Amino acid sequence: MASTCSAQPWPPATRSPRPCSPAWQSHWPTYSTTAVNSPTDGNSAAMSPRSGNILVVDDEATSAIVRAVCRRLEDEGWSTRVVSKEEHGSADDMLWAALEEIEESLPDGVILDVRLGEYRDDHFKGLDLLKRIVADRPHLPVLMFTQYSHGVERDTVARSALQVEAPVEFIDKLASPEEVALRIRRLVGAEPETIAIGSRIVLDADAGAVLIKYSDGQLAAVNDVRGRRFEILRELAQAWYRSPGNVVPFDRLERYLEGDDTRASLRVRIREIKVAMGRALEQPLGANDFIVSVRDRGYRLLPPRE
Known part of the structure; x- marks a missing residue:
């Protein structure tokens, strides 16, 4: 027989969002204070x-x-x-x-x-x-x-x-x-339901939303990163979570898009994501910030500078 290790789990911490749409409020999750520090980059992935x-x-x-x-x-x-x-x-x-x-x-x-x-x-x-x-x-x-x-x-x-x-x-x-x-x-292979990207961004896969943490400790949804934009960012975040520096191939991201020139559409969606996230973070995101193009390969995620 095997014995068990006993430990008291940390109590969950609830945070109230800033005002946002009723649809979002109905899906507001409770986040655990537990976070796992990545050994390679010091960022964390919050685990439900x-x-x-x-x-x-x-x-x-x-x-x-x-x-x-x-x-x-x-x-x-x-x-x-x-x-x-x-x-x-x-x-x-x-x-x-x-x-x-x-x-x-x-x-x-x-x-x-x-x-x-x-x-x-x-x-x-x-x-x-x-x-x-x-x-x-x-x-x-x-x-x-x-x-x-x-x-x-x-x-x-x-x-x-x-x-x-x-x-x-x-x-x-x-x-x-x-x-x-x-x-x-x-x-x-247990990917978390929520991934913390740096200290201010939380991606919630279940709710299909990206959250920003403000200086007062409250979280707010980035409403411009929804639907296909969210799916693209989720793909990048999960690759980064598995191994920081992972590159997501173009074709894997293009599957969320339609049309004759999905590569061009992908560039537009990436730019829209970066503009929305930069506005929410209240800091501009340049070509080498947050989502970076890797020549002839794809894109990779970089946590924003603190």
Whole structure:
């Protein structure tokens, strides 16, 4: 059996919008104060509570690192179950307990330590478990904790990563809880309902609206970014969320448009989005701001300068 990490979720914070249309007010969401900092650019993606189950397999389950990761995941709405050395004793017992837990609870993803004990034979026991998981459930996302970012052991871990054709990624165990949560969320494919772009822009996919946060803390909808303009911006925001710097190809954005020259129409829509967002932010957006054209490839999103 697996134990659970317990953490009290942060209370939701509600914000009242500035005056806007009744249709928008009927869809006004409640936002969580939880935000995940992107490890690469310092911006955040706000998460609405999500129902899901993450299995953590680690011989140091009571350590500050693992407990902090569990708390972070639970703050974002995941439930966590832990297979630990304290409960099961040996690395081999942990391996079989983890396989049994996967069979019974069907987790959305697994966080697995490469090293499952102090004995030399246990240093790569997590890779043995990984191979069994991939063989039994090749589509189950697995995020591997590793302390072997340097030295000869790194080659062993790297070779194992290359041999696995499954949704598996490796992360340094000393990474922040925010980065671990972000990586497992992206690996599982759980895109948030709301994406915070910088500190002042919130894109709400469910409501189909873009919100601006003002200095008094209130939010207001950008009514000129609706319909096709919103869909284009949503596509760019989701690509940026998955990996800052991602370029969205022209043809992927042009599918929201009609006519004989969709490329020209796309340029017009991008310009309209930037004008509307610049007006809402009360700052001009130039050619290299917010939405940037990448020659012969497409567009990418850049959070506006603070």
